[in-house]
Amino acid sequence: MHGTQTLPVGRVRDGALDLLKWLALLSMVLDHLRYVGLSLDGLYVPGRLAFPWFCLAIAANLHRVRHAPVTGEWRYLGWLLLFSVISEVPYRMFIDDADTLNVLPTLALGLLVARGWQHKALVDRGSALIALIVAGVFSTHLMFGFFGVLLPLAMLLVFSRRWYFSVLPGLVCVAANQWQILLNSGTLVAILGLAACLIAPLAGLLLLRHAKHASAPAMHRWAYALYPLHFLLLLWVRKAIG
Template structure:
């Protein structure tokens, strides 16, 4: 792109804010309701990835984009495990790495890209329980990309994939029993892709601080900051 997309930068900032709000639940405050805005973070990061691919940002230098994700997948794992008590999965970056490979495999007509996408799908299927958001989380960037320039109504389809990626059985069971947080969490998962698409269409005139490569460090960095806050509040 010749011009910086302000709406895309805004989407990334809001996704980061949603993630931080979600992780505030682990600082020690009684704030389970933060789970609801936290459901927006992952689908908005996936939508930002799909937007980069659709507009040529990531496809122009796919190895560099993949390299940064791989680097911070490794860098983020220790801060993630220090902050999240007894994590059952890896941090979210490996899910995004596999999701990028799958989406690129559909977008690029090369044998190399298709082979990498196949390997990524196999890894996602075999190690789904170790990936944050699991197999469906790996598929979400591709679904976002397939429907990126389609009708906004079709954005509800990625919403269903988002629900599946967010342990929908647990959410559905709790919502069925009348748990308000679970009910609103389901709603947030369903509408998150649609809300993100609306933002990308309507917020083009805004110009937030651009999220460049330095922003990758915000992911491991926010774990360390929140860890310090938890130690002070303890």
């Protein structure tokens, strides 16, 4: 890309955004396949794309409706919170040794922080501040921790800046993925996982920019149910091959 180009600032086509969501979902499923009882540790690497791409989808939605009424964003938050509760039991059934909540509470808090930066109303700024406090106090209980909550905002910030600013969400993504543990392990999978975290934001932003004519199936509200259902499906697979 030429140095004078900027990251997407216009209205993102639904096709490109839906393609990003489907790829994020695929990456998540690949990541969780590591827990079905087979030797699939290498899937950790493509699995690192899932969370930053879901965060990018949040940022893209916020950017597209930045001049529209905020009622839709509150509905978005409501669905995230509802399925945060619904998904917790299937999540813990599948991840036996889970030491954090499922990923949806992190995304919900991240949405509040990002929209608080975008909108200047007192209720938006106040809810963002509360979300930051909650993320700071309960960081160890959140998947991807405090930096995971900051990632949607980091994604949103680079939409109106030059392409190389994607290093910012890349570094936030690395920080959210226990980089010290990965770096200390020194394995090829760990190093490639860190690299995937670093480049995931730019890769996702390039997809949104250049896949404008994508015809991926639209993701509607039913897509929220895919999160708890995929845990139940993979649990069945684990029992079937066990």
